[in-house]
Amino acid sequence: MGRQPCCDRVGLKRGPWTIEEDHKLVHFILSNGIQCWRTVPKLAGLQRCGKSCRLRWINYLRPDLKRGALSEAEEDQIIQLHARLGNRWSKIASYFPGRTDNEIKNHWNTRIKKRLQLMGIDPLTHQPIDMEKYQHEPDQTEKCDKRNEPENFIENTNDVSLPNNPHHNMLSDSFNVDLLNKSGNTMSTCYSPSISLEAEESINLSTTTSAATESSSNVAALTEEQDSLQQWMDSIFSCAVNQLEEDLIFLRKYN
DNA sequence: AACACCCTCAACCGCACCGCC
DNA sequence: CGGCGGTGCGGTTGAGGGTGT
Numbered sequence: 001m002g003r004q005p006c007c008d009r010v011g012l013k014r015g016p017w018t019i020e021e022d023h024k025l026v027h028f029i030l031s032n033g034i035q036c037w038r039t040v041p042k043l044a045g046l047q048r049c050g051k052s053c054r055l056r057w058i059n060y061l062r063p064d065l066k067r068g069a070l071s072e073a074e075e076d077q078i079i080q081l082h083a084r085l086g087n088r089w090s091k092i093a094s095y096f097p098g099r100t101d102n103e104i105k106n107h108w109n110t111r112i113k114k115r116l117q118l119m120g121i122d123p124l125t126h127q128p129i130d131m132e133k134y135q136h137e138p139d140q141t142e143k144c145d146k147r148n149e150p151e152n153f154i155e156n157t158n159d160v161s162l163p164n165n166p167h168h169n170m171l172s173d174s175f176n177v178d179l180l181n182k183s184g185n186t187m188s189t190c191y192s193p194s195i196s197l198e199a200e201e202s203i204n205l206s207t208t209t210s211a212a213t214e215s216s217s218n219v220a221a222l223t224e225e226q227d228s229l230q231q232w233m234d235s236i237f238s239c240a241v242n243q244l245e246e247d248l249i250f251l252r253k254y255n
Numbered sequence: 256a257a258c259a260c261c262c263t264c265a266a267c268c269g270c271a272c273c274g275c276c
Numbered sequence: 277c278g279g280c281g282g283t284g285c286g287g288t289t290g291a292g293g294g295t296g297t
Contacts, residue, residue: 016265016291038282054283055266090285105286106264 013047017056021046025053026061059100066098070107078104078112083126 013021028044037050046053070078074096081092089101089108096104113123122129 014267036282051268051283052266058284059265087286101285102265109287110263 011047012049012052014052017060021048022056022061025057029057029061055102059102064098065100066096070099070104074099075107075112075115078108079116079126082108082112082123 024044024046025040028040032043034040037054040046040050040053041048044053048056077095078092081095085091087105089105093099093101093104108123116123116126117129120129121127
């Protein structure tokens with residue numbers, strides 16, 4: 001007995017989006033903002049369900065999306081974050097402005113996973129593969145439970161650096177500010193996770209570790225992470241003005 | 256040229272979470 | 277407090293392009 005479907009599927013279009021549909025959706029969102037995804041397709045004149053519209057916007061149409069392949073440095077950072085966070089793709093994606101959780105998830109499944117396996121590292125545990133066992137259980141990298149709990153990965157916290165990308169979330173945050181100002185409505189929080197949450201998590205992870213061991217090295221690590229966090233936040237503010245200008249140019253172009 | 260196979264990634268599905276009533 | 281609706285998230289699928297034979 002599952003939930004009701006998100007929408008009445010009768011008469012709704014599925015599959016790849018056309019340019020015309022894209023245009024309708026972009027134009028509607030830039031003009032009106034997003035109050036409720038369910039109402040978006042009706043108001044925008046689309047034969048799609050709200051969920052589909054949301055996904056299309058988030059994964060493809062958002063103006064702050066970064067196109068192109070992920071760099072090796074980004075891959076390395078994904079690996080580090082995955083070691084700490086597990087399959088929490090949206091969380092990982094929040095460290096990469098302009099990248100979507102779907103993009104990172106796909107990249108992980110199609111490339112990084114294979115790369116790690118070639119290196120003899122289990123993509124799930126990030127530990128060296130026990131080759132004999134691995135041969136008997138070739139699917140073990142697939143046994144990734146839904147809603148992986150971060151506790152399984154915290155032991156690797158010391159291997160992971162803090163988010164060092166100065167653009168962290170800034171692009172989407174500033175974009176949302178524009179839309180909020182324009183529409184006066186609340187945008188979905190999906191692509192604008194709060195900075196304080198990220199900071200809090202980073203500190204909490206360290207705090208958990210230091211509470212467990214009460215070692216002076218962890219206290220030092222905590223201080224170091226907090227310093228890094230401060231630098232990272234400073235750099236966000238320094239970039240914000242430039243991004244706001246870019247967003248403004250984009251909005252003028254579509255209006 | 257034709258076919259098979261592989262790879263990528265956009266899109267979908269279903270569940271979990273959260274806020275509201 | 278429980279039901280419900282809206283949304284977010286992670287897993288999975290399948291179309292389409294690329295490559296090998």
